[in-house]
Amino acid sequence: MPVITRSAALVLGASLLSSLPALADEARYNQISLRAEVSQEVPRDLMLVTLYSEEQNADPAKLAAGISDTLNKALAQAREVKGVIVRQGSRNSYPIYDDKGQTITGWRERAEVRLESADFPALSKLTGELLQSLKMGAMDFSIADKTRKQSEDALLKEAVAAFKARAQLATDALGGKSYKVVNLNLNSAGYPRPYASAPMMMKAARADAAPVTPDVEAGTSEVSINADGVIEVMMP
Incomplete structure (x- = not known):
C-alpha cells in the first residue's frame, strides 16, 4: 500500500508539471476595457x-x-x-x-x-x-416596441463600428500591431425627454359644454446602444 501511494503522488506531480506550459499560454496581456455609445432621437409614437x-x-x-x-x-x-x-x-x-x-x-x-x-x-x-x-x-x-426595435437594430452596427474605432486608437497608442476582441457586450437604453403638459387641457368640461380635444405634443426619446468590451493588443 505505501508503494502505491507514492506512485500515485509521482504521477500527479508529473501531470501538474506538464500542464504549466498550457497555463502560461492561456495568460492574457495588454488587455484594455473599452466603451462606445451611439444614440439618436426617436419620436414617441405611442x-x-x-x-x-x-x-x-x-x-x-x-x-x-x-x-x-x-x-x-x-x-x-x-x-x-x-x-x-x-x-x-x-x-x-x-x-x-x-x-x-x-x-x-x-x-x-x-x-x-x-x-x-x-x-x-x-x-x-x-x-x-x-x-x-x-x-x-x-x-x-x-416609443412603441416595434419602433424601438427598429431604432436599436439600426444603431447596433454603428455601435460595433464605434467600438472597433476606439479599439484601433488604443492599439495605436500602445504601439501594437493589431488587436483581437476578448469579449463584447451590447446593451440598449432609452431616455424620455421632458415635455410640458398643459393643466388646462386636463380639466373636465361642464356637462352642457362641447367636448374639448386636448392638444398634444409627444416629443422624443433618446435611444442608445452601448458597446462594452475588452480587447487584447498584439505587440510587435
Whole structure:
C-alpha cells in the first residue's frame, strides 16, 4: 500500500508539471476595457391616457354601482374607437372617518380606464369626450416596441463600428500591431425627454359644454446602444 501511494503522488506531480506550459499560454496581456455609445432621437409614437372616476357615498353598495355604471359607459364608448387599446386600471375603495377618526361616515371609491393608441388625433378626441364624465389621471407618450426595435437594430452596427474605432486608437497608442476582441457586450437604453403638459387641457368640461380635444405634443426619446468590451493588443 505505501508503494502505491507514492506512485500515485509521482504521477500527479508529473501531470501538474506538464500542464504549466498550457497555463502560461492561456495568460492574457495588454488587455484594455473599452466603451462606445451611439444614440439618436426617436419620436414617441405611442400615446397613453389614464382617466378615472372617483365618488363618495355613505352606502358602499350604491357607491360601487354608480362607479360601475360610469366606468362601463366609458369602456363601451372607448371600444368603439378603432385603433385604441382599452384596459381597466386599478379600482379601490376606502372608508371616510369622522373628525375623531373613530366612526365611518362614508366611503370613497376610485376606478381607472387606461387608453393606448398610435393614432394621436383619435385618442385625443376620445379623451375630450370622456372628460365629460371622467377626470384626467395622466397623459404620457412613449416609443412603441416595434419602433424601438427598429431604432436599436439600426444603431447596433454603428455601435460595433464605434467600438472597433476606439479599439484601433488604443492599439495605436500602445504601439501594437493589431488587436483581437476578448469579449463584447451590447446593451440598449432609452431616455424620455421632458415635455410640458398643459393643466388646462386636463380639466373636465361642464356637462352642457362641447367636448374639448386636448392638444398634444409627444416629443422624443433618446435611444442608445452601448458597446462594452475588452480587447487584447498584439505587440510587435
